[in-house]
Amino acid sequence: MTNYLSMSKEELGAEFAAVMAEFEALKGANLSLDMSRGKPGADQLDLVDNLYSFVGPDKGFKSETGVDCRNYGGLDGLTEMKKLFGKVLDVNPDNIICGNNASLNLMFDAITQGMVTGFGDEPWLKQGKIKFLCPAPGYDRHFGICEYYGIEMITVGYTENGPDMDAIEELIKDPAVKGMWCVPKYSNPLGLTYSDETVKRIAALKPAAKDFRIFWDNAYVIHDLYSETDNLLNIFDECKKCGSEDMVLEFTSTSKITYPGAGIAAVAASDFNIKLLKSRMTVQTIGPNKLNQLAHSRMFPTYEALLGQMKKHGDILRPKFEACLDQFEEALGGKGIASWTKPMGGYFISMEVLDGCAKRVGELCKEVGLIITTPGATFPYGKDPKDSNLRIAPSFPSVDELALAAKVLCVAVKLAALEKLSK
Numbered sequence: 001m002t003n004y005l006s007m008s009k010e011e012l013g014a015e016f017a018a019v020m021a022e023f024e025a026l027k028g029a030n031l032s033l034d035m036s037r038g039k040p041g042a043d044q045l046d047l048v049d050n051l052y053s054f055v056g057p058d059k060g061f062k063s064e065t066g067v068d069c070r071n072y073g074g075l076d077g078l079t080e081m082k083k084l085f086g087k088v089l090d091v092n093p094d095n096i097i098c099g100n101n102a103s104l105n106l107m108f109d110a111i112t113q114g115m116v117t118g119f120g121d122e123p124w125l126k127q128g129k130i131k132f133l134c135p136a137p138g139y140d141r142h143f144g145i146c147e148y149y150g151i152e153m154i155t156v157g158y159t160e161n162g163p164d165m166d167a168i169e170e171l172i173k174d175p176a177v178k179g180m181w182c183v184p185k186y187s188n189p190l191g192l193t194y195s196d197e198t199v200k201r202i203a204a205l206k207p208a209a210k211d212f213r214i215f216w217d218n219a220y221v222i223h224d225l226y227s228e229t230d231n232l233l234n235i236f237d238e239c240k241k242c243g244s245e246d247m248v249l250e251f252t253s254t255s256k257i258t259y260p261g262a263g264i265a266a267v268a269a270s271d272f273n274i275k276l277l278k279s280r281m282t283v284q285t286i287g288p289n290k291l292n293q294l295a296h297s298r299m300f301p302t303y304e305a306l307l308g309q310m311k312k313h314g315d316i317l318r319p320k321f322e323a324c325l326d327q328f329e330e331a332l333g334g335k336g337i338a339s340w341t342k343p344m345g346g347y348f349i350s351m352e353v354l355d356g357c358a359k360r361v362g363e364l365c366k367e368v369g370l371i372i373t374t375p376g377a378t379f380p381y382g383k384d385p386k387d388s389n390l391r392i393a394p395s396f397p398s399v400d401e402l403a404l405a406a407k408v409l410c411v412a413v414k415l416a417a418l419e420k421l422s423k
């Protein structure tokens, strides 16, 4: 393994020619590969193809408490679904609202509520310029919501323990800072879980804005790849110790447990926030799709049943992650031009390439027929200040396709680095 950074001009030239030959050969193979989005593979979706057999004339349509799920009503969801999410999030079911198919929708609605009617203070829309803290690299759709509403995004970096808390503790002294995005477990795209210390410091924040809200997007709460798992402290337990429960709205969904787009989403919050959210929802809807909630709660009558399902997902995903990681190690290990995360769960691997090379890697991949997440998308406004982060989504392609896709990616990373180093 020769480190590119210590190669002579001649050695770099020879390596360039060799990698270019690999690149041309791959180009000739007419590939069509996609590692761009964190979608479950068809084999994962197959796991729940009997989901809708749990409702129907033979099984009945009544919930545990006798609610006829075919009819209107039940604003905050079925009792059994709230109990199940209560176990998943370790929160009192009374502090949970189960909605429809997408947590992103719940997050969008909550931000809209902040803008239009506020969180116990003036509506954000009437408060002039407002700002959100955006730990990055992060989830592009969070940033999309802020951009949609013209909320100024402040990029915050990461340490190995989670978002840079020193920076956050300073930034929240500005009363215009009204919120922060967090993906606390197996974060998108770093695959990192916040340390106990980080969760405690977040719970202890004393923002200048009293309507400051943390959007705690626990999308990957039980999405482990290994039996040994990352442990995340319960944010509400920590908030209780600091009297800051109203600061957090927690979100999750079954998108990557059953069907994305046809699952159940949930929000957990303090009594005060649940009341606020419900005051808006009462106007917005007569109730969620309870038949879907009934099907889900019958398919997973216990938390243990749900964890059993997650083990099956893990068994499918693990070889896919490992196919990528093995290829990265083999092709890029020791070269000094890339580093990557080795997550214990979630849906993504994050790679850092040489500064100024990420976009070029995206272009080179495209030339060979591999689509990766648009470089930059993991940062506010789609702009990676160092142009060095790549998000890799190994869930959708097959293991064989992934091994090939990872190979293409590595060749592109090497070529982009050699172009930079040869200048």
Ligand code: PLP
Pocket (backbone or CB within 6 Å): 038, 101, 102, 103, 104, 105, 139, 183, 188, 217, 219, 252, 253, 254, 255, 260, 261, 265
């Ligand atoms: N939150 C994060 C961090 C995600 O990575 C994703 C999907 O990739 C979502 C939310 C979307 O969740 P949902 O399908 O519940 O809207």
